[in-house]
Amino acid sequence: MQKGLVMTGNIRLQELAVNESGFVFDPHTGLTYTANETARYVIEQLKAGSNIENIVEGVKAEFDADGRDVYRHVLEFIHNLQEQGLSSLEAPGE
Amino acid sequence: MNKSDVVIGVTGLNATDNPGPGISVIRSLRHDPEFKGKIIGLSYDALDPGNFSNYADTVYLIPYPSEGEDALKNRLKYIISQTGMQVCIPTLDSELPGFNAISDDLEEAGCKMFLPTNEQYKMRSKTSLPELGAAASIRVPAQRVIASKNDVYSLHEQFIFPLVIKGVFYGAEICHSVEDASIAYDKMVAQWGVPVIVQEFISGTEFDVVAVGDGKGGLVGAVPMKKMYMTDKGKGWSGIVVKGDELMDMTHKFTKATNWRGPCELEILRTATGEHFLLEVNPRFPAWTFLSAGAGVNLPMAVSQLASGSEPDVMPEPDAGTMFVRISLDQITHVDQFQHIVANGECHGMESK
Structure with a gap:
């Protein structure tokens, strides 16, 4: 597991419009996405500035998820966001 | 002049599958809650779909740019005298030089415009894009203007395929080979004449x-x-x-x-x-x-x-x-309305059914 990764500020992430049904609109590109309940929770936590460890713990608690794969799934999702230019993930000191 | 009661003429009522901007401009004007004025639709063809909408209060046919500036000037002066048209918004590329040429005459008759100058x-223009980019410190794709088929065969010296072949007024095709470029060149010349613009594909x-x-x-x-x-x-x-x-x-x-x-x-x-x-x-x-x-x-x-x-x-x-x-709609009208436009070149009290 890659521990110690931190999120850095991303204006596009902050400006993502996410509604209750999980419809996501990026006002900078005009692209739209559909996020399930877990993905929406992760996006909201990222926007609130939570670190990955806290997000993983939150997902476990909120969704009664199995601890073994949650970290990997959250990280994978964040990498997906990163590919879309919607998050910045760095090891401390980078 | 108060925006609430101004009489505005708008061209480009050819709301086809490749629509002119006229209807969109008229709808914007009517969207202003303070606007209570009149819209004069200025149309080139009796069957322009915008002629049969209720967005314009009155529709007048105007001569095509190819008929010359005098024909346009005389027709617009007549329309101004009949409607009190105070502002005109031309919306088509090809008509702008003609409208610019008669802007003083129209202003004298009481109708003003706010158009880009000829300069x-x-x-x-597409052929001046590199100069515009340099003047405005804006990045533009590399391009070359060609006017001979022979030039197609030396494009590889300046560009890496694929590249884009553009007509001088309209149209663009991505070309992956000299053969593609040759075909696209002929097509653009047949449709729009020379020159043809060759642009870096980005x-x-x-x-x-x-x-x-x-x-x-x-x-x-x-x-x-x-x-x-x-x-x-x-x-x-x-x-x-x-x-x-x-x-x-x-x-x-x-x-x-x-x-x-x-x-x-x-x-x-x-x-x-x-x-x-x-x-x-x-x-x-x-x-x-x-x-x-x-x-x-x-x-x-x-x-x-x-x-x-x-x-x-x-x-x-x-x-x-x-x-x-956007949506496509069939407008229902009657031959009476059509014949007014064909026979008289104008139709008043537009109302689609």
């Missing part, structure tokens, strides 16, 4: 910005949009307003460098690495202009105010997420 019209996402310049280097307002669905002709059938500091910055640079006067549409490409290239500038409102009014930035009304000599309303930030989705 500005030339500055933004991969990315296209954005469009509708804007109005104040003629002094300032930007009155602008709305950036991304097309969401396109027709086989590459025309936007739906689109969404986006935020875009780089898009707005490029639009500012363009209006400042050219002192742009009136409406325009910028076509801008954003690459995967976030670079922005200006592909083209159209010297008029686009067919999707009503989106600007929907996003809270009524640019056609601003042009009407500027033409009248009034200060335009202060433009807010466009509402990102506002969308347009």
